[in-house]
Amino acid sequence: MTVSQHPVHPTDPRTVSELAEAVHGGLPSTIADLSSLVRIPSVSWDAFDPVHVAESAEAVARLVRETGLFDQVTVSRAPIGSSGAMGQPAVLARREARDGKKTVLLYAHHDVQPQGDDAHWDTPPFEPTLRGDRLYGRGASDDKAGVMTHIAALRAVRDVIGDDLGVGVSLFIEGEEEFGSRSFADFLEQHRTELAADVIVVADSDNWSTTVPAITVALRGNVTFRLTVRTLAHASHSGMLGGVVPDAMMAMVRLLATLHDDEGGVAVAGLRSREAEHPDQSEETLREESGLLEGVRTIGRGPLLSRVWSQPSITVTGIDAPSVANASNTLSPEVSVRISARIAPGQPAAEAFEALRAHLLTDPPFGAHVSIDDVDTGDPFLVDTTGPAIADVTVAMSEGWGESPVQTGIGGSIPFIADLVKTFPEAEILVTGVEDPDTRAHSPNESQHLGVLQKAILSEAILLARLDAAGR
Structure with missing residues (x-):
């Protein structure tokens, strides 16, 4: 620097x-x-x-x-x-x-x-x-x-x-x-x-x-928004229709899985990283500071601090869906999640949002209806x-x-x-x-x-x- x-x-x-x-x-x-x-x-x-x-x-x-x-x-x-x-x-x-x-x-x-x-x-x-x-x-x-x-x-x-x-x-x-x-x-x-x-x-x-x-x-900058997936006009009996009608939770899970690759790195075309030098940090220090459980692996690739300081990340920070205590045998018609994406220095947040929007709205699983609202961005x-x-x-x-x-x-x-x-x-x-x-x-x-x-x-x-x- x-x-x-x-x-x-x-x-x-x-x-x-x-x-x-x-x-x-x-x-x-x-x-x-x-x-x-x-x-x-x-x-x-x-x-x-x-x-x-x-x-x-x-x-x-x-x-x-x-x-x-x-x-x-x-x-x-x-x-x-x-x-x-x-x-x-x-x-x-x-x-x-x-x-x-x-x-x-x-x-x-x-x-x-x-x-x-x-x-x-x-x-x-x-x-x-x-x-x-x-x-x-x-x-x-x-x-x-x-x-x-x-x-x-x-x-x-x-x-x-x-x-x-x-x-x-x-x-x-x-x-x-x-x-x-x-x-x-x-x-x-x-x-x-x-x-x-x-x-x-x-x-x-x-x-x-x-x-x-x-x-x-x-x-890093940030892009946050609510992502909603709809597949049904109303809830339906999971026994009568499960296996032929996709529920919103199933479509949401599959859609969210496309945001990361097998190593946990961000897999959204158009989200950029920044080339920079980073101090060394040991995985032992990271595990201690983060509370990472034994046997759980880190995600992404490159030096550890590069992943945090200079690469994008995407996190699901909240979900609106039936709770476990209130779960019934029904196919959920609609599920919403809160997405929090961190943007690498050097990329405008508006550009990053457009990349995320295009990724999520293009060819959603099973043709599900996908919408994005309540958007906040910061460069x-x-x-x-x-x-x-x-x-x-x-x-x-x-x-x-x-x-x-x-x-x-x-x-x-x-x-x-x-x-x-x-x-x-x-x-x-x-x-x-x-x-x-x-x-x-x-x-x-x-x-x-x-x-x-x-x-x-x-x-x-x-x-x-x-x-x-x-x-x-």
Whole structure:
């Protein structure tokens, strides 16, 4: 990967020491505030009560106001295109730059994934629980720890630099990232002036380990949609017609099987991969981190991290069909599944969707009726690693962690980054985060490693101090 050619210098040691002391001293309050946010079940999906997302937004806004750094702090919503619906509430704050300093936009999100089946959690999902050096709970890491990284870093900078702070700061804490950021583009247009920045820090990614930080420089895009297969006008007796009339489940299973080859690799013409170098990862590490059961083989081909960072993937994430408990001896007339495809960096999501659509609608099994709706897309992203902000954050992370950061890709998607690039094409984008291989974001028993949280806060505080000191 290309390395920034801009000259770098260490941060003033006294500043680093004072920031480290401030971050350490504020850590109990940071953990307490994070725990309070985790107790709010701010799931942004349609099927969940939006009151909790609004409560979460107000709680974040209160913490932001208490920093005393911002000229204005508001909770705002934007429309979702021309649908007439409104997006979930986001927190927006702005402190204008002084003396010709740069402005940095700090992004995170306060909404969370649904908790899933409570029985799969070792502790209540919305009751933060400290076990060893990890805080467990839905959103404890993704991304309420990202929210608190920004707030705690700003607190430390305020304590050390105080009223002399000249760097401008915009803060954008979104409320619907886990539901596709559907009002994001409209929000950017609505608040373009308040969000304008030279450097954008997206605190929503992961680290190489609990001791080695990472800067994410490649993200896969995403295409998600509902796929429905129909074969009958109504349910029919499986004994009377089974063996001659195809049921929807049979057709769906056969159709889904065409998406992968015998090795589990994606078998959809038109979905592309990206050629790139990847660090080595052992299969033993992958098995440990993923929980892959004994005897179960990996899928795909090529280096393991290439399959996750630079190749497409297709997953069935949900299915609407009769449950086992309610199964009757009938042929199902209709079955729907949710498809989640990850798109390799370099391929537009719209192009990938067309490839998937053509694959699924062309010659379906037994002539079944196939339809696709509820489509969401997000483009992949490659970070420009040649700018001065990459150099600054590399130094800041090295000083905050005591280890140099690794430049990595991630298999997940942050689709709104493409909207940020479109709206602010001159801004440098830095993708950081507080997760680690054991975080289990989106899964039961999600947790935040508190040592990682402390180092992430210190690194961001050092970055802000470096941007503030530039040109002095």
